[in-house]
Amino acid sequence: MALEPIEPQQYQALLDAKSEQIRRRFDELGSFASGLVLDVFSSKPENYRMRAEFRMWHEGDDLFYAMFPPGNKYQPIRIESFPQASEPINDLMIPLLAGIKASPVLSKKLFQIDFLSSQRGEVLVSLLYHKQLGDDWLALADALRIELGINIIGRARKQKHVLGIGYIMETLEVRGRKYHYQQVENAFTQPNAGVNEKMISWACENVERFGPMDKPDLLELYCGNGNFTVPLAAQFRKVMATEIAKSSVNSAHVNLIENGIDNVTIVRLSSEEMTQALAGVRAFRRLADVDLSSFNFGTILVDPPRAGLDQETLALVQQFDQVVYISCNPDTLLENLQELKQTHVLKRLALFDQFPYTHHTECGVVLHKRNS
Incomplete structure (x- = not known):
């Protein structure tokens, strides 16, 4: 782990510079992002890493x-x-x-x-x-x-x-309610708890309740330990959430029980495998007890690794009326948006300062399908 010096008195100026850089980067999308306000969510200037x-x-x-x-x-x-x-x-x-x-x-x-x-x-x-x-x-x-x-x-x-x-055990407060999470050693968790609370709240506030009313279910890829899943579940009829890491899947099941959530199905599949399952290309034993036909998906949430979405998953995402995309890499997010702008309209854009004093930037976008 490299040592990055911090200067709390310079924090706001550094965040302003990071925000301006993101605004300039999104200008590359032309009219797709023109006139859109960037929501900026700051971190504590000290004691922010968990x-x-x-x-x-x-x-x-x-x-x-x-x-x-x-x-x-x-x-x-x-x-x-x-x-x-x-x-x-x-x-x-x-x-x-x-x-x-x-x-x-x-x-x-x-x-x-x-x-x-x-x-x-x-x-x-x-x-x-x-x-x-x-x-x-x-x-x-x-x-x-x-x-x-x-x-x-x-x-x-x-x-x-x-x-x-x-x-x-971690407790996160989201829109006035406290949610409890098991966090396991060596499993991924968001490093900045305060900004994570803001990020989850932003996602909850910016999805249309029940998504498109005739498509009331949520598909979530890369769900981790249920970080977004648990608070978002109340806004959908049913949720299917996928994650490939076994320890995170186990924690997600614990966290659903811990928070009294009963409308979520967790499956241990990669995004590529979930794409194949939904397309009927391949059957998976891990879905043997899941009736895919009972879901009517209108919203998808993706929180991919730095590499962004692969082409098959990107094609899957383009089928959804509402897309919430959380990204830890603006470069791959912008690449993916070049594809998504062919089918969707960009509705919201946010910067979450998970990593103060570094060049790393977490972004969020909400997109709605054209003519949906």
Whole structure:
């Protein structure tokens, strides 16, 4: 993880510059985006990251958290605190390090520490080693876990030891309601919880309730742990949500139960597989108990990886009356919009500053099919 310096007093100016850059980029779409207002959603200028990863640097008898300047993996910078990270992570860093340094068993061959935190104050710590972890490590790590009131996972080659539980619970407030989510170690979750709340709220506010009234169901691709699924479910008759990562699918099922949602079907399929299933090209055992004909989809939500939508999925998306597209890469979003503008009208455009002080930009668009 590279160290990106932050200057809270410069945050607004940097966000304004990022916003202007996005406006200029969307001008490339010509009349398709002309006159559209860019909704800009800011982050907290500090303590906004709910995850953090640090290399552990051994220097003689010393051990410290280390990060590196961008593009340089050989000059570690000692980290005493990390203002980008949440308050629970910062509060834990020093006492955790002290407890590890006090024990040669815990400190030897430790090469990385990952933190996952929630707005509820829960923290899960993963300790990564270049050695096998024995009973002595288990006893000492569990004592440290109890002392600090956290959960710890120890990882080494072909080993994983969970001390406590292997996840945290997060609570997100969306349009006045609180939603609860299981977040599992090593599974994708949005890193900036405050901006994530704004992003989900924007999606809920900008989908037409029940979508087109004669097509009341939602298809969601890349649903993760149900981040958007759970709050959006109330706005549709039925929802089908797909995700390929098994751990995220498991968490999505937990999160539906946790929030009392009963109109969502989660299936473990990739976007390409879902496209094939809907086209009747291929049958999937994972859909054996799902009656696809019972769904009447009018809205699709996609939150793809940086590569954007492949051509088959893009063709599927073009069939929907309403499209909500969340993107972590404006370049591939713009490429996809060059195709989508042939069939759809751009209705809303938003910037979500998930990653302050960096060039990374999260965008959202809502599109309606022409003449629908």
